[in-house]
Amino acid sequence: xxxxxxxxxxxxxxxxxxxxxxxxxxxxxxxxxxxxxxxxxxxxxxxxxxxxxxxxxxxxxxxxxxxxxxxxxxxxxxxxxx
Numbered sequence: 001x002x003x004x005x006x007x008x009x010x011x012x013x014x015x016x017x018x019x020x021x022x023x024x025x026x027x028x029x030x031x032x033x034x035x036x037x038x039x040x041x042x043x044x045x046x047x048x049x050x051x052x053x054x055x056x057x058x059x060x061x062x063x064x065x066x067x068x069x070x071x072x073x074x075x076x077x078x079x080x081x082x
Contacts, residue, residue: 003055003063007037010044015056034058048076 007015015037020028037056040049051072
C-alpha cells in the first residue's frame with residue numbers, strides 16, 4: 001500500500017493539496033514534492049500517525065524503508081484489531 005493511500009485509508013482525506021491540471025507549474029502540479037502533508041487527525045493513534053508521517057517525509061532519506069515501516073506498523077495493527 002502506498003504512503004498516500006495508507007494516509008487516505010486512515011483519515012478519508014488526501015495528505016496533500018490536490019494537484020493542478022497537467023501543464024501547470026510543477027510546484028502546483030506536484031505539491032507533495034514541496035509541501036509537508038496535512039496533520040493526521042487526533043482520532044488516529046499517535047504511534048500509527050507517527051509512522052505514517054515519517055513515511056510521508058519530504059526528504060526521502062528521512063523516510064523508513066518498507067521493511068522498517070512494516071516492522072513499526074505490524075505490532076500496532078495487532079493492537080488496533082484487538
